[in-house]
Amino acid sequence: MTADAVAAFTGSAGPRRLTKSLLVPALAAAAPPPDAGLAVGLACSWIGDLALLGSTDRHFRAGVAAFAVAHAGYAASFAARAGRPPLRRAVPITAAGVGGAWFFGRAAGALAGPVRGYALAIAAMAVTAAGLRGPGAGRAATGAGVFMLSDALIGLRRFVLPPAWSRPADLAVMLTYGVAQWLIHTPASAPARRGPEPQRGRHDPGAGLG
Secondary structure (H helix, E strand, C coil), X not given: CHHXXXXXXXXXXXXXXXXXXXXXXXXXXXXXXCCHHHHHHHHHHHHHHHHCCCCCHHHHHHHHHHHHHHHHHHHHHHHCCECCCCHHHHHHHHHHHHHHHHHHHHHCHHHHHHHHHHHHHHHHHHHHHHCECCCCXXXXXXXXXXXXXXXXXXXXXXXXXXXHHHHHHHHHHHHHHHHHHHHHHHHHHCCCCCCCCCCCCCCCCCCCCC
């Protein structure tokens, strides 16, 4: 992650192709996805990373489509482990998604349709993550929020900011993207901790009963 962020900031196109291509495989090796939804999310994130190495609108559309499928996978995984998200979290996330769809859709020109659809897709994933319960739920939900931030930075970099801000924006995008993926995947892949088994013996009052 750090190597790719540095390559993005320095504008090193050759090293960037290598570091960005290896980012998701490295995460998959360090934290193998334990269910199909997370596996789809990680695989489609990798496809999206490769597509966004290009700079044309066609590359951008392909990247947006791949990441939209990734978020559908993440949402499916989260839904299997989540309850109803509290309104105090769901409402601001939804508002951010709708606001992002409106703002970036207006700035995206011919890409308005994919951008608006994507903003709503990632917001839906983050709302689902807000309902997660159990160990690691807070980390995964935070990762989903950081993912939204990272993609908002992509929108600013591509559609709003002047070219002079490209490299700092790329640095911020890759740092937040790496953190988001790490937070989403590490709680789910960590083995559950089990307490010590109770010792049963002659001093156990329940020994021999039942």
